[in-house]
Amino acid sequence: MGKKTGKQTYHFANPPVVISTGTVAGPLEGQGPLHADFDEILTDSRNNEKTFEQAERSLLTKACQLALDHASCSTTEVDLFLAGDLLNQIISSNFTAGTLGIPFLGLYGACSTAALGLALGAMLLDGGFAGTVLTATVSHNSTAERQYRFPTEYGAQRRPYQQWTVTGAGAALLGYDRPGPKITAVTFGKVIDLGSTDPLNMGAAMAPAAADTIRQHFADTGWDPNAFDLIVTGDLGIIGLDLCRQELAESGLHLGENFTDCGVMIYDLQKQDVHAGGSGCAASALVVYGHLYRRFQRQEIQRLLLIGTGSLHSTTSVQQGESIPCVAHAVRIEA
């Protein structure tokens, strides 16, 4: 049975284990600093498919298969599949769920989807409803850009504060009775909307939601931020990260060197032409399920706080002049 601590945080009586992960990275992500920690790296971002949308779902399916293979687990042994993505009607997840044939719960949390899936999956396991849960997410630069922004053929000039949608997919198999890092606590965030209306500056829009959930997590748990080897948002980019750090400092929570962001980590911001860093569901999925999962395996980190952040706008809401609602969910993972 789970236990609520404080206002928004849940602790697990029987913390679920991240049994295995699977990651597929796009070509640009495969040239970044974390390339050695991805299972597969595409040479062609269309992955031999007819459309970029088909490529996107093929990445998601592949990441799921890799996670299952790494644990020698078949789809019939998995109780529930939790997934979501950035495309309208989470179409990539819907098709992948059809391919896998596992009972499916569709999620929408934009770039917070990896954290949302981990948090919800952990609750369903600890609640006794499942022995094994597969959670996954995907994003693709070529599908997200043309859905949310401009046809890629336009070659629209990017603003310096824009983030680059990560191409990639990540999956995690959660369960028990196997070794691996454990999910020990989660904090579900509220939707925070401070009136930001520029969908190209998602880091600035999401920073207050990230700060709200981080503050709430530490208020609920009473933990010291220094207890974590790493506190990572996913994905504020370099501008959002600075804003979040500043907002937290102003409210008395001073995060140090151990505070960073998946969108900052996944690219070399000096050498790769990605402006403010990475975004998209795959940013945190690739960093956490690829890089950080291996750092847990190498015993380089013991305690991680992931704060998945989502910019929950639509093209319609932006075109109608609406502000951008944002959310952040925190997941504590311990060796």
Add this chain to the structure above:
Amino acid sequence: MGKKTGKQTYHFANPPVVISTGTVAGPLEGQGPLHADFDEILTDSRNNEKTFEQAERSLLTKACQLALDHASCSTTEVDLFLAGDLLNQIISSNFTAGTLGIPFLGLYGACSTAALGLALGAMLLDGGFAGTVLTATVSHNSTAERQYRFPTEYGAQRRPYQQWTVTGAGAALLGYDRPGPKITAVTFGKVIDLGSTDPLNMGAAMAPAAADTIRQHFADTGWDPNAFDLIVTGDLGIIGLDLCRQELAESGLHLGENFTDCGVMIYDLQKQDVHAGGSGCAASALVVYGHLYRRFQRQEIQRLLLIGTGSLHSTTSVQQGESIPCVAHAVRIEA
């Protein structure tokens, strides 16, 4: 602690109660046979808002407030808000979550959202993670039609097998220690895609998914379909309902007079110009949270099986010639 029975069904040790509900119906729905069982009926489907999208979210927020008011419950007493809708990026739910300020889990299940929210909410309650969960969904004819089909100004001729997107919103407050019907079991469905490619014939696309989940529910539980006062899909419309009944009969499961559909119930198919019946997240939300909830209160029904059905296509997937992935989730509610 929950208990899995069979392959896809979960029973609750401590079945959560549907403490209260809130419903807001559109003008056409308010002229239908169930009008007396809705809390509020709009006279103007734009609800005095500037855009239909703003109207949609105002309906959702209102339905949530009605459910809370009926239980004399404030938002601060609610642990989690589970919601989704048909619009891209579930934008109505995101904005309503921002207004309510309750920690938010975004769901996507198209027209199965009411069932998905009830099922997931019940699991989180029975798992000990929450004392009170609010789940809600909304759809609006004027926003869905222009997003999924044609600008309404075109006046495109509707095909006889098409369903009419319901305008309305429904919310349910789930918890304990209050009287009300209880959620005793849920069955999560797999995504079924038999190759249907006509998004105007959603009933035909969804019928196999509904049949699959219904078959699985009865296989998992061993119950007799006659044990239910009502078995309702939501929402196959009249064509999908017939197809589903036929498919079930061919596999040896003969459902009788107690088997019907929320999209069939919500309108008078003879007098109202809605062709094959209602669709949209609000079809099952209005029928279950409005009409059937009151039938439980009037002690007219004791046992209900709701099978929420979702057609998980997007306009992009349809334009690219893809087939339609569908899902169905079952929720058993008992007095």
